[in-house]
Amino acid sequence: MNHIALKMLMGDKGKYIGIVMGLTFASLIMTQQPAIFLGLMTRTFSFISDVGLPDIWVMDPKVQFVDDIKPMQDTELYRVRGISGVEWAMPMYKGLLKARLTDGTFQTCIVVGLDDATLIGGPPVMVKGNIEDLRRSDSIIVDIDGALDKLGKPSPTPGNKPIPLEIGDSLELNDHRAIVVGIAKVSRTFQAQPVIYTTYARAKNYAPRERKLLSFVLVKAKKGQDLSELTRRIKESTGLSAYTRSEFMDLTYQYFMKNTGIPINFGISVLLGFIVGAAIAGQTFYNFTLDNLRQFGVLKAMGTSNWVLLRMILLQAVLVGSIGYGMGVGLTALFGYSMRNTILAFRFPWQLLIFSGAGVSLICIFAALISIFKVIRLEPAIVFKG
Amino acid sequence: MNADGLAVRCQNIVKIYDTGDQKVTALDQVNLDIAMGELMMLVGPSGCGKTTLISVIAGILDQDSGSCELFGENLITMPSNDKLNFRAKNVGFVFQAFNLLPSLNAAENVSVPLVINGMKRAEAERKASRVLEQVGLGERLTSLPAQLSGGQQQRVAIARALVHNPKLIVCDEPTSALDHETGHTVMALLKDVALQKDRALVIVTHDARVFNFADRIAEMDDGHIIKVVDSANGTQTSLKEAL
Numbered sequence: 001m002n003h004i005a006l007k008m009l010m011g012d013k014g015k016y017i018g019i020v021m022g023l024t025f026a027s028l029i030m031t032q033q034p035a036i037f038l039g040l041m042t043r044t045f046s047f048i049s050d051v052g053l054p055d056i057w058v059m060d061p062k063v064q065f066v067d068d069i070k071p072m073q074d075t076e077l078y079r080v081r082g083i084s085g086v087e088w089a090m091p092m093y094k095g096l097l098k099a100r101l102t103d104g105t106f107q108t109c110i111v112v113g114l115d116d117a118t119l120i121g122g123p124p125v126m127v128k129g130n131i132e133d134l135r136r137s138d139s140i141i142v143d144i145d146g147a148l149d150k151l152g153k154p155s156p157t158p159g160n161k162p163i164p165l166e167i168g169d170s171l172e173l174n175d176h177r178a179i180v181v182g183i184a185k186v187s188r189t190f191q192a193q194p195v196i197y198t199t200y201a202r203a204k205n206y207a208p209r210e211r212k213l214l215s216f217v218l219v220k221a222k223k224g225q226d227l228s229e230l231t232r233r234i235k236e237s238t239g240l241s242a243y244t245r246s247e248f249m250d251l252t253y254q255y256f257m258k259n260t261g262i263p264i265n266f267g268i269s270v271l272l273g274f275i276v277g278a279a280i281a282g283q284t285f286y287n288f289t290l291d292n293l294r295q296f297g298v299l300k301a302m303g304t305s306n307w308v309l310l311r312m313i314l315l316q317a318v319l320v321g322s323i324g325y326g327m328g329v330g331l332t333a334l335f336g337y338s339m340r341n342t343i344l345a346f347r348f349p350w351q352l353l354i355f356s357g358a359g360v361s362l363i364c365i366f367a368a369l370i371s372i373f374k375v376i377r378l379e380p381a382i383v384f385k386g
Numbered sequence: 387m388n389a390d391g392l393a394v395r396c397q398n399i400v401k402i403y404d405t406g407d408q409k410v411t412a413l414d415q416v417n418l419d420i421a422m423g424e425l426m427m428l429v430g431p432s433g434c435g436k437t438t439l440i441s442v443i444a445g446i447l448d449q450d451s452g453s454c455e456l457f458g459e460n461l462i463t464m465p466s467n468d469k470l471n472f473r474a475k476n477v478g479f480v481f482q483a484f485n486l487l488p489s490l491n492a493a494e495n496v497s498v499p500l501v502i503n504g505m506k507r508a509e510a511e512r513k514a515s516r517v518l519e520q521v522g523l524g525e526r527l528t529s530l531p532a533q534l535s536g537g538q539q540q541r542v543a544i545a546r547a548l549v550h551n552p553k554l555i556v557c558d559e560p561t562s563a564l565d566h567e568t569g570h571t572v573m574a575l576l577k578d579v580a581l582q583k584d585r586a587l588v589i590v591t592h593d594a595r596v597f598n599f600a601d602r603i604a605e606m607d608d609g610h611i612i613k614v615v616d617s618a619n620g621t622q623t624s625l626k627e628a629l
Contacts, residue, residue: 011489298485303474380446384437384558
């Protein structure tokens with residue numbers, strides 16, 4: 001009876017395409033919107049994930065997330081270095097400073113000061129130049145997205161794209177000259193501001209005069225050292241907060257989840273997508289069953305059992321569900337691919353495939369169930385009605 | 387088969403439809419016997435209970451009281467799965483609106499009862515093709531219902547009713563959607579191909595032009611069988627007059 005079910009489904013091309021399109025739309029919304037949400041949330045801790053070497057981040061106990069800088073005294077670095085189990089500990093400055101561009105306009109940038117000797121915490125990928133060039137005087141490394149856009153030089157033709165910042169170009173950071181010696185690829189941050197890397201000492205020069213300027217202490221644990229034990233020792237010995245890399249990412253992620261409207265906004269959009277998709281697909285599928293009710297009645301009158309009819313409807317639902325899901329997920333992947341070089345946040349982990357697959361399955365089960373109930377309750381005597 | 391050669395024995399059948407506001411008695415103490423090899427027509431005005439009676443006889447509607455035996459089996463006492471299997475094997479249907487599956491071609495439509503009875507699809511379609519040739523549609527095996535005329539569609543429906551060799555064929559207004567000539571051809575086909583000594587035909591009809599094909603005609607009104615006329619006792623004219 002399977003081929004009869006499939007022929008019934010595909011016989012009416014308009015309705016068949018309508019059901020598949022409804023499920024494609026639902027699958028697209030249920031995959032694309034969470035992918036944007038995940039991309040956006042990943043940006044909240046992208047700065048942490050870009051810094052690969054340290055095992056533990058040490059900071060002021062009042063820090064709530066990575067951009068919530070509460071500076072510490074430089075002496076904290078030496079206290080941390082003195083704790084047993086610490087292989088090395090390096091300072092890091094992170095702050096927002098205004099850069100004066102060649103046309104006189106200002107652009108707020110994230111300035112990151114790295115340990116002068118080791119340059120630990122530097123950009124993950126260098127596009128142009130070398131990270132060691134930061135040892136030259138007044139040198140900075142700029143992230144490529146900032147260099148191409150916000151820190152770019154104004155185009156001679158008004159309205160055109162800015163001319164990208166190149167190695168050798170200069171800008172002013174808090175009235176100090178800064179010369180670009182490298183272009184780096186870094187993950188976009190949540191605030192989407194350009195990222196500038198320099199040495200810790202130079203960053204302190206660029207930053208406004210303050211008593212405390214140390215943002216983080218980056219710690220590498222000795223080999224075989226239990227990280228949770230070490231973070232506990234750092235906290236106890238210094239009174240500072242210490243998090244493993246994943247704990248700090250989670251702290252930042254949770255802050256944005258609890259204190260911003262992003263989750264609820266995206267949640268609503270995903271929920272609406274689900275409801276609209278379910279309504280469209282469910283109703284179209286139900287209408288399809290209603291239109292075929294007489295045919296199901298004929299099959300029932302001729303001796304087809306409810307179980308066989310149920311299998312036929314489930315087969316129809318599984319088929320349109322699989323096609324709709326595949327198309328929706330494919331379109332989402334295509335969307336993500338086409339947007340890969342834009343500012344749009346997009347992350348498409350395999351777990352999302354399971355999430356949207358479960359969503360589309362729910363819609364199909366719902367649509368199939370209401371249809372099945374109708375067919376099971378159907379009196380075969382309907383076939384004799386004119 | 388029943389020892390007395392009866393295909394159908396209905397005794398004191400009562401069927402009441404509960405429409406919420408009121409109860410409508412569709413069949414009221416109906417008694418009817420149909421013999422094997424007999425073509426019985428049920429006639430009467432709209433709403434007189436013909437379709438309800440044919441539904442009860444075919445086992446697709448349960449009566450409220452009374453018994454209806456089909457080849458000696460009382461369907462109402464049968465477990466539902468057994469009833470389905472019994473119906474699938476023993477009853478063929480021909481409908482007023484043909485009720486062919488629009489996305490299946492003629493051979494596929496005719497093969498449906500065989501597939502329901504568990505036959506493999508390819509074999510079922512081969513057998514269906516042979517029956518379609520028997521009803522004169524050997525050239526239209528792959529045509530969809532929409533590509534066939536009304537008469538051809540009804541011939542496909544007849545082939546579908548015959549293909550699994552059932553012992554009872556129930557037809558609901560098989561000629562009402564057809565012109566006189568086509569209706570006459572369809573009835574002749576039913577009588578020639580479908581009617582055999584080990585099979586009974588029950589036909590519900592309004593169409594007085596086909597009364598002459600009947601062996602007996604039961605006239606119904608208001609849920610009762612008011613008259614049964616035996617064609618052996620009269621000509622077509624006298625049958626019409628008798629009714």
